[in-house]
Amino acid sequence: MKNKKEIDLTISNFIGKKGSLIPLLQEIQKLEGYLPKETLRYLSQKTKIKLARIYGVATFYSMFRLKPQGKHIIRVCKGTACHVSGAEDIGKAIRKELKLGELEDTTDDGLFTVMEVACLGCCSLSPVMMVDDNTHGKLTPEKVTEFLQKYK
Ligand code: FES
Incomplete structure (x- = not known):
């Protein structure tokens, strides 16, 4: 994970807040450029949000990227x-x-x-x-x- 410190800070800003998954994913994508698998797993561990739910949201909205942008x-x-x-x-x-x-x-x-x-x-x-x-x-x-x- 490239930006672990910033990601931890972002998670701590949102943790426990209702409806925070989408803004959390947006912030993480801003930091990482996309949503890497390992970061989503980490997010799930830290927030106790089920990984399947995180993937459900990340794949539903076209603004989220699961791969880095192409050359x-x-x-x-x-x-x-x-x-x-x-x-x-x-x-x-x-x-x-x-x-x-x-x-x-x-x-x-x-x-x-x-x-x-x-x-x-x-x-x-x-x-x-x-x-x-x-x-x-x-x-x-x-x-x-x-x-x-x-x-x-
Ligand atoms: S509609 Fe204007 S460039 Fe395609």
């Missing part, structure tokens, strides 16, 4: 212009290429994290995705595969 961040636009231009197929093609399950956002090799965003501000290029700081527009599922190969 490359892919932002897939799901805004209106992109939606009507086939953003859903683009999202599917990305997930297929990266072999990501429906509830996963980061590849096992830690290379990519996929996020959905509302609008990337370049609707005339829809459908659009960004890989790190690079914008790729007028996408097709075939182009997605081609672009992602370059980052591997």
